[in-house]
Amino acid sequence: MSLLRYFNWFTRDKIALLIGLLALVVGAIYPWYYLPPQALEVFRINLFLANLGKVIAIFLSLVVIFTLIIGIKRSSRFVCWCGLIAVLLFPYFITTWQPSITFLATSYYEQDKRVTSHVEKNFSEVQAQWKQNISLDKSRPLTSIFDFSIQDSRFFQMPSWEQILLAGLGYKNSFFLFVGRGWGLTVTGLTISLMGLYLALTENKIDALVNDLRQLLPGMSSLLVTIILSLICVNILNYHLDTLFAKGEYRQVTAASQTLASWYPPLRGDEEFIERMAKAGFYANQPDLALINFVKGLERYRARDFVQAEDYFQKSLDIQPNQFLVRGYLATTLLNQGIEYYNNPNTFNTLNSRRAGGATDLFTRALQVFPGHLEISYDLMLARVVNGQFEKSAQTAQEIIEVYKNSNSSSVALLGQAYLHLAWADYRNDEIKTAWARYRQSIDSSTWKESIEEQE
Structure with a gap:
């Protein structure tokens, strides 16, 4: 009888609460937000506040445990609803109160799109080992993370409500590029836990849900x-x-x-x-020297005087190292200098290794300013192959792969090129089997999580 009583305890509501509890516990373990560590160090970003949501997951886990022990209480439903609202506002918190994180995430998202476009337009050239005839595209800096800009009265029409969700509350693609599993698991755990709490009611489950929403609606509406x-x-x-x-x-x-x-x-x-x-x-007559140098750099950048613009941006960054927008402009300025050097029409039709070598130096300097920058890494990888530096090109390819290990969306175009450059380096080292496995990775994304030994 005791065993039967034990099994009878596992009702639908208890099982739902246990599943929700498991998701909440795992959500408290996994990070809520990632970013490439090398960029975090240079941009002086600490993800402590971004991962503070783990505290919410831990607290809500205790609420569910307390509910399982003493029974279902209406207060538990209220706490879980408030917790769900708070967790759903996490994108708003990041995009509004963590601008440097938003800048990095948006930068990586835009870089990924531009690199993908270049690979698609020049696929036959970048796919070949002989890359002397590739022309690199000019880069564009990220000019603003202030996305919620009202341009005219049309904002107050119904179609503009999408802008409130995407730009206002932060539910945009760039945010989800590096969001961690912890946030998603916490949302899932809270949703399942609420289902369990309502399943535990003996009758009028729908009425209880409607009444709870009716009581929460004024507060939710006021907050929104x-x-x-x-x-x-x-x-x-x-x-x-x-x-x-x-x-x-x-x-x-x-x-x-x-x-x-x-x-x-x-x-x-x-x-x-x-x-x-x-x-x-x-x-x-209240000049801020850091901002003044930044504006001077902008004027030179718009005039395509990248050398002088670099000097002003560097001076601005030396005065205020935490200016993420200035750092982004400085990296793009160095990148465009390298691209101009690489695409010099006087040497483009000749096989001049100094062209790629000079560009490589500028790309390397740009990566020191903005580590993990996808466009810089991609251009550097190509330039090193043109310069005959296959081993160094493979090192850059590996760095690109490391950046995407922290991402929720892997670029097939860029990662395919990264694995291809690893394959060429292995081929030149007479590691034929490894080169074939790497080449397979460059055309089959399902093999990216497999080790080379498994493929061989």
């Missing part, structure tokens, strides 16, 4: 309206600063810009906002 209104206010104040700047009230622009940037951190990663603040400070 507060977030949307704050985003709209940021846009209104930003346009007001344009008006003040046009009127010549530079001191007010400088003071208000600093306050607004502290209130809404993504503005620190907006080129137009920083440029206006720098000019206002200069005209008000």
Whole structure:
């Protein structure tokens, strides 16, 4: 009888709660957000706050355990609902209050798209071992992470609601590129736990759900309206600063810009906002040397004077090393210098190894500024092959593969090229079996998680 009583304890609601508890515990173990470690160090980013959601997962796990021990309580449902709302706001927290993380994630996402485009346009050339006739595409810096910009009154129409979800609340592709398993498992665990809590009710399950939602709706609506209104206010104040700047009230622009940037951190990663603040400070005799050098670098960059732009960006970064937007511009400036050197029309039709060698030096310097930069790594990998440096090209290919180990979306185009360069290096070292296994990886993404020994 005791054994039967033991099995009778495992009802549908208890099983659902146990599954939800398991997901919550695992969600508290896995990281909530990843980024390539070499970039984190250079950009001086700490993922501690981004992974603080683990505390929520641990607390909710204790709530579920407490519920399993003492029985189902209405307060448990309320706590789980509040926890689910908080966890679903995690993308908003990252994109709003962690601008440097947003900048890195968005940068990698845009770089991946541009590299994929180049591989698709030049597939026959990049696929061959002989890569002397490849022309590299100019890169573009990430100019802003301030995505929630209201351009006109059409924003208040129904189709613009998608912008609130993607740009306002942070549910965009670049965020999901590096989100960890911990966040997804916590959302899953809370959802299953709530199902278990409602299954435990003997009757009127739907009525209980409707009543709970009715009580939660005012608070949820107030929170959502507060977030949307704050985003709209940021846009209104930003346009007001344009008006003040046009009127010549530079001191007010400088003071208000600093306050607004502290209130809404993504503005620190907006080129137009920083440029206006720098000019206002200069005209008000309150110059910020870091911002002034950045604006001078922008002017030289737009004039395609990359050498002078590099000098100004470096000076700005030396004064304020935490300026992620400046670091991105500096890396792109060095990259475009290398691309111009590589694509020099006077030497492009001749097999001049110095062309690739000079570009390689610039690409290497750019990687020191922005480690793991996908475009720089890709161009460096190609330039080293053109220069006959197959072993070093393979090293760069391995670095690209390491970056994607932290990503939720693997670029078939770029990773295929990385494995292909590893194959060419193995082939030149007379490691034929390994070269064949690497080549298979370059055309079959299902083999990426297999070791070379398994394929051989």
